[in-house]
Amino acid sequence: MVETGLPAVIVALNQFVTVTIEKSADFGSIVSKQYQENSLYWLRQGDEMVFDNRDNPFHYILSAIHLTEKYVLEAGKHLSLYHLHINSELDSADGKKYGLGSSAAVTVATIKALLAYYQLPLTKDKLYKLAAIAHLDVQGNGSLGDIAASVYGGWIAYQAFDRDWLQAMRREASLAELLDLDWPQLRIELLTPPENLQLMIGWTGSPASTSQLVDKITIAKAKKRAAYQNFLQQSTACLQTMITGFKQKNLAVIQKQIKRNRFLLQQLSDFSHVSIETPLLKKMCNLAEDFGGAAKSSGAGGGDCGIAILDANQPNHKLVANWQKHGIEQLALSVHNVTW
Structure with a gap:
């Protein structure tokens, strides 16, 4: 959101x-x-x-x-x-x-x-x-x-x-x-990403409704104003640092801030009582982190896809195999640059 x-x-x-x-x-x-x-x-x-x-x-x-x-x-x-x-x-x-x-x-x-x-x-x-x-x-x-x-x-x-x-x-x-x-x-x-940045997308098979999740967060933020404002401040600092990482072509900075963003979303989920990271999304992200990458739920969360950022110089077949073992499908997608 x-x-x-x-x-x-x-x-x-x-x-x-x-x-x-x-x-x-x-x-x-x-x-x-x-x-x-x-x-x-x-x-x-x-x-x-x-x-x-x-x-x-x-x-x-x-x-x-x-x-x-x-x-x-x-x-x-x-x-x-x-x-x-x-x-x-x-x-x-x-x-x-x-x-x-x-x-x-x-x-x-x-x-x-x-x-x-x-x-x-x-x-x-x-x-x-x-x-x-x-x-x-x-x-x-x-x-x-x-x-x-x-x-x-x-x-x-x-x-x-x-x-x-x-x-x-x-x-x-x-x-x-x-x-x-x-x-x-x-x-x-x-933004231009670092040359060694590899984006992987894992699909968990469970659907998610952006509109419904945003509605639930809107209700929660009205009840927990202080916690929500702190979340926004921390998230802003995180994303600003991540954008600087892109401009500096620094993969380590980007990965660190993705992990930070995931942690902040977990805090938001805790105080809002809204499920942002499903058990399978959590498994997907943890497996990517075990592999040396950084991962989080994509979009509004609550299901569907997660993203992982890895070093393109490292082979990823073991991570793909681990995802498949747990019912997570790697989607064969890449970044699209508009030319018109």
Whole structure:
């Protein structure tokens, strides 16, 4: 969980969502290769999208479409019907959910595809802002760091913006004006890791809900204000030192701060009574530390994946074997650097 104005380090991975659009004459559709039985069909009444079926799994896509089309109208373009096709690599072929931020990726991909379709150029900064608004309209909470990873790629020093300010400004400014503004507290800086840094990702097989975990922490921080403020102060110092480690290309500093971050999250879990590190995530992290690495739960925690940072000069096959022995799957993922 990332609080407004406090730092985080985020990494984008080489798994993708692809969205394509083709013009249609009679009706529009939204079709996902993964969810073909839930394809969504729609018509146009004026500038409004009208859906044939109310119950659909495409909330983030629909939010992205709604917001982007508002931006398209502000730019003086006419809206049309189209077929929008989605293909995601973020889950396994047999339907396993890896917790890789698929909602953020599909939001960004949908907006990029629509803007290309309507021939409207957009910078990365504006794409992030548009996707962040669309994502917030559905989820209502979260740091939006996964949006930044989908837009910018690579390793990122990230700091969340002031959501209260955004909510107020949406009533005062047009969408185009809002995208042009500097958002208070927002910071997105690309980082270059040390050459000997190796990222490994372990999947525990248990799903996690970011929204629900953030809600529980929000309740806990209201009851334990002093403990939570101390956690934030300690976490800020930890992440600032870690970012310095990236800038100095110092793997040892990065690993030390990842271990520190894990310890602080354990303290947060203790006083909030929220399970951040499941037993299998704990085993995954401990095995990586026994191997000489540093590890922690990824994202909001509570399940799904953990990350391990190791020295690339050391062979990792024994760690992979130990993970497998305990039911932890190494995901064949690497860092993705955006080039557009």
